[in-house]
Amino acid sequence: MTNKTPPSIIALDGPAASGKSTLGRTLADTLGYLFFDTGIMYRAVTWIALQRDLNLKDEAVITELAQKAQIDIRPPSQNDGRSCDVTIDERDVTWEIRDAEVEANVSVVSAYAGVRKALSEQQRRIGMRGRVVMVGRDIGTVVLPDADLKIYLDASAEERAKRRFDELIARGEKASYDEILRKVIERDRIDSTRAVAPLRPADDAVIVDSDKMNAGQVFAHVMELCR
Ligand code: DC
Numbered sequence: 001m002t003n004k005t006p007p008s009i010i011a012l013d014g015p016a017a018s019g020k021s022t023l024g025r026t027l028a029d030t031l032g033y034l035f036f037d038t039g040i041m042y043r044a045v046t047w048i049a050l051q052r053d054l055n056l057k058d059e060a061v062i063t064e065l066a067q068k069a070q071i072d073i074r075p076p077s078q079n080d081g082r083s084c085d086v087t088i089d090e091r092d093v094t095w096e097i098r099d100a101e102v103e104a105n106v107s108v109v110s111a112y113a114g115v116r117k118a119l120s121e122q123q124r125r126i127g128m129r130g131r132v133v134m135v136g137r138d139i140g141t142v143v144l145p146d147a148d149l150k151i152y153l154d155a156s157a158e159e160r161a162k163r164r165f166d167e168l169i170a171r172g173e174k175a176s177y178d179e180i181l182r183k184v185i186e187r188d189r190i191d192s193t194r195a196v197a198p199l200r201p202a203d204d205a206v207i208v209d210s211d212k213m214n215a216g217q218v219f220a221h222v223m224e225l226c227r
Helices: 020-031 039-051 059-068 100-109 113-127 139-143 157-170 177-193 215-226
Strands: 009-013 034-037 071-074 085-088 132-136 149-154 206-209
Touching (some): 009 020, 009 139, 020 034, 020 132, 034 113, 039 059, 039 071, 039 085, 039 100, 039 113, 059 113, 100 177, 113 132, 113 139, 132 139, 139 149, 149 215, 157 177, 206 215
Parallel strands (some): 034 132
Antiparallel strands (some): 071 085
């Protein structure tokens, strides 16, 4: 029996909370590849803008910030559920970039053409080295259009909101399902209607609908695609 080499550049796109990070991380660990979650970069730029009290509506200012920002992404130094350390000017912001304020503003920041250009170029440089699972919204369409395997992981807004809700409750946090669902739908709307690099599957992407599959089943299915 011959073993086919797995695809070297894997692009994994899909809407918020579709399970991309869990799948991407497991896939990268299994294949011994780099896992690169590009959403971190958009979140980091948003975090810095909020921290410096910059006007988020000023595209030129935010673009300049994206061009200059020193965002460091390194292997995890702590065993607290993180997949990597995210530092900005030596400050560990791994969890802060996930907070509600960043969440509420990141779609605006990531809709700016100049921001996307600056961050996409960095992502492409890293992705082209190969042996990478890159996760985002526009990896298969814009960042790495020649990726060896493109997956678009989809799930209904209701299912994604439910997963987010369960996650928060499991962490002992207060959560409202209706509120989460409203935010998921709003983010989908902004991400998929923006003028530059809107969220959509690449023409040659394999669409995986995870509504009726758990994380293990999605992983097994995608490993089949890798073979
Ligand atoms: O995947 P995430 O939730 O961490 O992404 C945060 C935001 O960044 C989300 O609003 C979509 C945006 N994003 C993007 O526009 N392009 C990417 N390649 C990754 C994320």
